[in-house]
Amino acid sequence: xxVDGSGIDGFGSAQPGRGRQALSEESxxxxxxxxxxxxxxxxxxxxxxxxxxxxxxxxxPAREGLxxxxxxxxxxxxxxxxxVVAPLSPEDVADLFFVQATIAGELAARAADKLSxxxxxxxxxxxxxxxxxxxxxDGDVVARCNHQLHxxxxxxxxxxxxxxxxxxxxxxxxxxxxxxxxxxxxxxAHDHAALIQALHGRDADGARVAMExxxxxxxxxxxxHLVRTRSAMSDSTGTATARDAVAGQEAxxxxxx
Numbered sequence: 001x002x003v004d005g006s007g008i009d010g011f012g013s014a015q016p017g018r019g020r021q022a023l024s025e026e027s028x029x030x031x032x033x034x035x036x037x038x039x040x041x042x043x044x045x046x047x048x049x050x051x052x053x054x055x056x057x058x059x060x061p062a063r064e065g066l067x068x069x070x071x072x073x074x075x076x077x078x079x080x081x082x083x084v085v086a087p088l089s090p091e092d093v094a095d096l097f098f099v100q101a102t103i104a105g106e107l108a109a110r111a112a113d114k115l116s117x118x119x120x121x122x123x124x125x126x127x128x129x130x131x132x133x134x135x136x137x138d139g140d141v142v143a144r145c146n147h148q149l150h151x152x153x154x155x156x157x158x159x160x161x162x163x164x165x166x167x168x169x170x171x172x173x174x175x176x177x178x179x180x181x182x183x184x185x186x187x188x189a190h191d192h193a194a195l196i197q198a199l200h201g202r203d204a205d206g207a208r209v210a211m212e213x214x215x216x217x218x219x220x221x222x223x224x225h226l227v228r229t230r231s232a233m234s235d236s237t238g239t240a241t242a243r244d245a246v247a248g249q250e251a252x253x254x255x256x257x
Contacts, residue, residue, distance in 0.1 A: 035074055037226075042085050101212040195211055
């Protein structure tokens with residue numbers, strides 16, 4: 001599902017010699033993924049020291065990254081309190097994947113009649129490796145093969161402007177956390193079958209439909225993951241609140257003499 005980017009997920013730790021702007025963008029990418037995956041939820045404060053420590057950077061680029069996210073609507077700043085995660089609805093997530101699916105589908109259609117026999121053989125090899133990894137529960141290999149497969153299709157399409165727009169939409173996809181989302185590895189192995197069949201048949205329309213369905217499926221899995229995560233957090237918070245209330249009542253009740 002991930003396409004072009006830096007590495008598999010684009011969220012490696014800070015590297016020596018990287019510029020301040022790059023560090024700020026890395027901070028923004030990291031926090032954006034935490035929000036999109038449900039690790040940070042609506043109303044939660046984002047701790048600058050935690051972000052800086054996680055990425056091995058100073059607090060300054062961590063703050064600048066949050067300012068970028070404020071401009072994107074992912075966080076809001078509260079005077080003298082810091083940054084708070086803004087609301088993110090399932091519809092918001094579905095909209096992001098709709099954009100990605102539309103662009104990726106067009107790229108797949110354009111690649112269908114441009115892929116060489118050698119390209120198709122490499123796609124088959126990657127898919128075989130991905131399928132074996134999914135069967136063995138090796139999420140890292142699934143993610144790497146998935147990234148390489150999509151990247152090949154996108155590059156062969158020879159549409160740099162579409163790839164640029166796709167890159168903008170993919171930045172909102174938490175590929176770093178996809179291996180923890182139920183059904184993602186199986187979807188990568190299963191959904192590619194129709195896509196690869198269409199590519200072998202030089203079927204542009206079939207490739208477009210297969211890619212769009214594949215990306216939308218990824219979005220559905222993420223939405224379901226977010227709903228489950230938020231529900232579990234709410235249940236946990238409710239249980240803790242009820243337990244505290246009971247403890248308070250017991251403390252307030254005089255002991256029997």
